[in-house]
Amino acid sequence: GDSVTQMEGPVTLSEEAFLTINCTYTATGYPSLFWYVQYPGEGLQLLLKATKADDKGSNKGFEATYRKETTSFHLEKGSVQVSDSAVYFCALRAQGGSEKLVFGKGTKLTVNP
């Protein structure tokens, strides 16, 4: 079945450091790919998405590129801020409009001043 594997956390960085959170997936065809963010005490918010190969999703300085050849969708940010401290989830939705979203286990990021 479809699955998402993302790097284990927690990840701790200093402010202005470069961030990468790895995400790889297993799915047939061309799923849609997402990064969600969850701030403490809140629900999940969509951070960015990509719906076809080589698409780059971007938002709030975060970027991720849909790489079909490596089945990856790694999240990057060039300079993190304390306010980026949160849990980040990689997810996919199968090709063909399946209503089911498959999530990774989440990666907790802490950014220190």
Added chain:
Amino acid sequence: ETGVTQTPRHLVMGMTNKKSLKCEQHLGHNAMYWYKQSAKKPLELMFVYNFKEQTENNSVPSRFSPECPNSSHLFLHLHTLQPEDSALYLCASSSLSHTEAFFGQGTRLTVV
């Protein structure tokens, strides 16, 4: 404002109580979901409804009973819960025209 509203935000209940969680979306979506998020565990999909019909039940114990009276409202009825059911319960919705799901802020449930 995410467009998906969950009430209550916090709930404490005893193991013999009966309570309900409510979810409402005003986004015109046709699919609604219940997820369970426990500490140190992955996000668990519980139920999926599509056009008011249940399309997925992920082996959820019968002490959790979902209800979807229309495409805008979703309930989760709770009875005789166990302490290990304490978790953040998240509702989400999506549509066929958008690939992403939109989440509510969740209900933090504590079973004592």
